[in-house]
Amino acid sequence: MANMAVSRIKREFKEVMRSEEIVQCSIKIELVNDSWTELRGEIAGPPDTPYEGGKFVLEIKVPETYPFNPPKVRFITRIWHPNISSVTGAICLDILKDNWAAAMTLRTVLLSLQALLAAAEPDDPQDAVVAYQFKDKHELFLMTAKHWTNAYAGGPHTFPDCDSKIQRLKDMGIEEHDARAVLSKENWNLEKATECLFS
């Protein structure tokens, strides 16, 4: 039945290539190898969200039992979102788990992920820290998400304050990403971040 997975992916690939979204550059899909079992997706951050202007790359692994099982999808581009792990890129989305349906396609999955970026579900979080910030310190969350989008996905918004704090930690010998992650987690409180790193 692996044949069905491959033949379907081939068709879906064509479908995505012909779709409106390609024309609008909002989703993209490309092959990683010749076996059609691993693909690379890309979604544009939806407008009016902190992710606007960013391009997010996704790893898509197609199981042999596709389409009776969902594809395994995770973010390769780092992202600050309550339903996506800021560490691993793992996604918490029902249709990629127990709410999958065999008629769904790569295109609908990518569009659903785009919708997820626009409408987070903090009550069903993948990353508890991000979800807490989203609910309790929403302004800070928006800033962090925009900053991450700028740092990793080519987003337009820069935050000199964030950059300087990261630079301070870097001067102490901390890797840039680790510094950003800790600062984001500690709501950009430099003292707490330092404490957390060196205690």
Add this chain to the structure above:
Amino acid sequence: MSAVASSVDQAITNATLGRSQTVCRYFLRGVCRYGEQCRYSHNVSTGRLEGERTISSPDVDAKPSTSRPNWVNAPIFVPRQKGYVTQNEDDEASGSAVSWAEIVGGPSEHCVKLNMGEPFSLEELCPYECPCPYGEYCRYRIHLELCEMCDQYCLHPTDQAQRKKHIRECLQQHEQAMELSFAIARSKDKTCGICFDIIMEKAGREKRFGILPNCNHIFCLECIRRWRQAKQFEHKITRACPECRVSSDFVCPSAFWVETKEEKDKLLNDYRSALGAKDCKYFKKGDGKCPFGNKCFYKHALPNGDIVDVGLPKRARKVHGSQNELIDLVDIYLLEYFDQRDYHWLELLSSDDISESSDYSDEE
């Protein structure tokens, strides 16, 4: 004359096979059921027509190319135009509509004589292929008339009951053919929502639709069954349509796509009644207990034929105490049961040979 030579060869073969040189009268009407095995000749170019023997001279078969006048005795070469004999009688010089036989042998008195004999029968049907080449000179008096529906000579000229029956059958056949072609037309470009293949282009048994009673999304039977049997998801997910998530209790196999509500209702009713005609493998004609009770699609009948109402499904109650869970569980069992049973039922229906059916019985 190579055609003649091969005809002679054929005649010789016939002779060695002990076959009569007389042309089979049923073959002429296109209804000989013996085919190659027939004792009479199925080769109209070498054989004699029945009733000709008195006229055809013995050397016809032996020296066909030299005894020219005898070619007239090959009535099959006569073209089908009605009343050609009359025409030639009236105007022998006419060049139009002459048969090969006439070109070879010239219009002959034999021909007329042959047909002017006493009538064979007033009641019997003319056995020759219609329209009868002898036209009004035929010794048989009853000739079937052309049916415009099937374009065949099969209407009795006087038997009104036969005519009505034939026309009714013809109409019925015509309607069926139309229905079939409509069914093919509406099915032919439908793609399965799971494998994305065009269902009518799939091979053999995979070329079947799996119809969900509660929505109108298109799947091939194999894909939708596989989806519904997926164990990795909750039953509420798998029993739902993969496109619209509307839940359906069973999948109905169908050779064609059903578009309208009427077509679909008819299909589902036919399906239910087909299952209802089969004995339930759990009920075992009263010897066993069916866990699905009166929700079972299969027949619960005693050996004497009496249908038994076994009441609501019971099995789940023993497993689970809570009433709510009970209902869920029953649904789950039903779902699995139907899907599995559907499959066997399909096996049975689509198999023409007895051995497969008896395999099925063993499973029962």
